[in-house]
Amino acid sequence: MTPDAIDPDITKLSGWQREWVKAARAEVDEDELALLCQAATDIPSPTGCERELAEYFRDVMTSAGLDSRLQSIDERQANLVTRVGTGRAGAQLLLLAPLDTAFAPGREDAPWLGERPREDFTLPAQRFGDKVVGLGAENPKAFASCALAAALAVHRCGVPLDGQLVVALVGGSMPVLGSELSSRRNSGMNVGTQFLVDHGQCSADLAIVLKPGYSVVHEEVGFAIFRVVVRGSVGYTGSRHKGHYTNAILAAARMIGRLEDWFAEYTARNSSGQVAPQGAITAIRAGDGTKPAFNPATCEFWVDLRVNPRTAVNDVAGQFEAIVAELRAAEPAVGVEVELVAGQAGSATPADSPVVTRLIRAWEDVEGRPHVPGKPGSGLSDGGVLRRHGIPTARIGLPPPEVPSPFEGFSMGVADLPAMRRLVDLLIGVVVDVTTRQRAELRELPASSRGEDR
Structure with a gap:
């Protein structure tokens, strides 16, 4: 041929x-x-x-x-x-x-x-x-x-x-x-x-x-993964009506609901080129089913934010800290701590x-x-x-x-x-x-x- x-x-x-x-x-x-x-x-x-x-x-x-x-x-x-x-x-x-x-x-x-x-x-x-x-x-x-x-x-x-x-x-x-x-x-x-x-x-x-x-x-995204710790107080179902009751799980749930709405705002703010960076709650940990009558003092959850190649991981961390500041203000009875546990820049x-x-x-x-x-x-x-x-x-x-x-x-x-x-x-x-x-x-x-x- x-x-x-x-x-x-x-x-x-x-x-x-x-x-x-x-x-x-x-x-x-x-x-x-x-x-x-x-x-x-x-x-x-x-x-x-x-x-x-x-x-x-x-x-x-x-x-x-x-x-x-x-x-x-x-x-x-x-x-x-x-x-x-x-x-x-x-x-x-x-x-x-x-x-x-x-x-x-x-x-x-x-x-x-x-x-x-x-x-x-x-x-x-x-x-x-x-x-x-x-x-x-x-x-x-x-x-x-x-x-x-x-x-x-x-x-x-x-x-x-x-x-x-x-x-x-x-x-x-x-x-x-x-x-x-x-x-x-x-x-x-x-x-x-x-x-x-x-x-x-x-x-x-x-x-x-x-x-x-x-x-x-x-063009591909990077990522920024955060661990969020919500601190309340240990409690017992039978005595919640008798004194101070600050349930970290309940506070974390309210925060997660607000973050789910914020993820759409984050995507709109950070999308360009071939990428539309998303965010999600990926894990949650609190208490133990072996003690079902007691609510724990802390609740942890993890957030995965994807990072645009034109945005630094530190900038994404700043955006996340800003929304966490709003969550803190809305939940004054609990403490909220944030840790960046993993991050990689996007690339193109x-x-x-x-x-x-x-x-x-x-x-x-x-x-x-x-x-x-x-x-x-x-x-x-x-x-x-x-x-x-x-x-x-x-x-x-x-x-x-x-x-x-x-x-x-x-x-x-x-x-x-x-x-x-x-x-x-x-x-x-x-x-x-x-x-x-x-x-x-x-x-x-x-x-x-x-x-x-x-």
């Missing part, structure tokens, strides 16, 4: 690049992709305990002839780094996806999932036609499987890379402050990606992070960066239409870590499935196989586009030339 015989609109790349894209896509084994995702879902990988899953993926990749190595963080946590190509003059592209699920199967996370979780929050995984259902089947197991499937396809068809493709599957991605499953308090909050770049496993020119949302995202990559323009080009190739920007988002990824280390980063996820998930509301546990195949095709397009170029050529090509042959 000659380049002239290929539809010139297939990717708007050079003729030979179009051939390589088509050849690599032909190497994608959809049954293998489905089995990879289901087997990965079956391996529990809550934050801090990703090593077993990393070892499984390593064995699959090495058996296919790829250079795939474990990067140990501790005895239970690890990253996996898989490389295709050895070129040094060409560009290095990083595909990054998490390994960890936010929740653990079983009783540990019953406060979040309920005593009888839905099928999309349980294991083992189940296959229903084109759906893989189970804890983490979509996020992160489908994303990791798609990244590896793209690497396998490029490797198998022998695309002559000038540069290198690096697939990094990282532990500790989820916004988790601690777990009974890990002895370390810093097992989450992007620790795996930070470890990856700090220990010499990533010097990419461009990076793509795989997380939910099927539009090209180049310029819209005309090569990683953004090339990812959009690959999206348009797969979809056959102009790229459609998504709604302003408030989700987190490891992209902030990469951007802080000077790596231009964009984000993409799975397309919406033609057959919707059977579960309403929040779910990370339904992977749609046709959608996964489309994402793999997209990734193959951008991998060929980037890694078959010299590094200097990639940097010099202006965004205005997107769509031109070289």
Whole structure:
């Protein structure tokens, strides 16, 4: 087949690049992709305990002839780094996806999932036609499987890379402050990606992070997590009418109701560009059901505020302190203390960066239409870590499935196989586009030339 015989609109790349894209896509084994995702879902990988899953993926990749190595963080946590190509003059592209699920199967996370979780929050995984259902089947197991499937396809068809493709599957991605499953308090909050770049496993020119949302995202929120302590006085139901009664739980409930209204104000004040930072009450703790006749002296609750890339974490803390001052004034009988327990700044990559323009080009190739920007988002990824280390980063996820998930509301546990195949095709397009170029050529090509042959 000659380049002239290929539809010139297939990717708007050079003729030979179009051939390589088509050849690599032909190497994608959809049954293998489905089995990879289901087997990965079956391996529990809550934050801090990703090593077993990393070892499984390593064995699959090495058996296919790829250079795939474990990067140990501790005895239970690890990253996996898989490389295709050895070129040094060409560009290095990083595909990054998490390994960890936010929740653990079983009783540990019953406060979040309920005593009888839905099928999309349980294991083992189940296959229903084109759906893989189970804890983490979509996020992160489908994303990791798609990244590896793209690497396998490029490797198998022998695309002559000038540069290198690096697939990094990282532990500790989820916004988790601690777990009974890990002895370390810093097992989450992007620790795996930070470890990856700090220990010499990533010097990419461009990076793509795989997380939910099927539009090209180049701006992402950070977060500010606050612990609020409301102090009242210990009390007894039988004597509340006889003296001083200051119920910290009741005061905290009133504050939470006011904050829920304020979150909408916060979002309106801090939205711009591709982000609409949200806020939520995420946990509450007070007393103990073993003493049901006594109200406790304190009630604690946690607040998660997302942070615009153009807003400092300290500024967000100031906004929160201002609303807390109003809450204090409305509840003079109780004390209110606030602590910032975790925070990361938002981050952005310029819209005309090569990683953004090339990812959009690959999206348009797969979809056959102009790229459609998504709604302003408030989700987190490891992209902030990469951007802080000077790596231009964009984000993409799975397309919406033609057959919707059977579960309403929040779910990370339904992977749609046709959608996964489309994402793999997209990734193959951008991998060929980037890694078959010299590094200097990639940097010099202006965004205005997107769509031109070289």
